[in-house]
Amino acid sequence: xxxxxxxxxxxxxxxxxxxxxxxxxxxxxxxxxxxxxxxxxxxxxxxxxxxxxxxxxxxxxxxxxxxxxxxxxxxxxxxxxxxxxxxxx
Numbered sequence: 001x002x003x004x005x006x007x008x009x010x011x012x013x014x015x016x017x018x019x020x021x022x023x024x025x026x027x028x029x030x031x032x033x034x035x036x037x038x039x040x041x042x043x044x045x046x047x048x049x050x051x052x053x054x055x056x057x058x059x060x061x062x063x064x065x066x067x068x069x070x071x072x073x074x075x076x077x078x079x080x081x082x083x084x085x086x087x088x089x
Contacts, residue, residue, distance in 0.1 A: 004037070004040070005037045009086065009088070011049075012079065013079065014050055015048070016049075016050060018046040018047075020044040020045075022044060050077075054074075054076050056074050
């Protein structure tokens with residue numbers, strides 16, 4: 001189940017969901033919406049499609065890639081359309 005409802009495995013792009021900093025109280029209200037995929041209309045959420053992306057930060061940034069959380073200061077992400085064959089159930 002995608003937390004970015006408009007994401008597609010076949011459109012040749014990756015989907016990025018950016019969330020602006022939230023207060024602890026706002027996080028409590030945000031999390032259930034995120035789990036249902038109903039967060040995309042919130043003002044703190046920005047959705048973008050891309051083929052390649054380079055991010056740099058002076059401080060560590062938290063990244064969640066395929067459910068794995070880590071911290072980094074630099075990340076390069078790109079898509080290679082057709083490089084991987086997947087079977088959908």
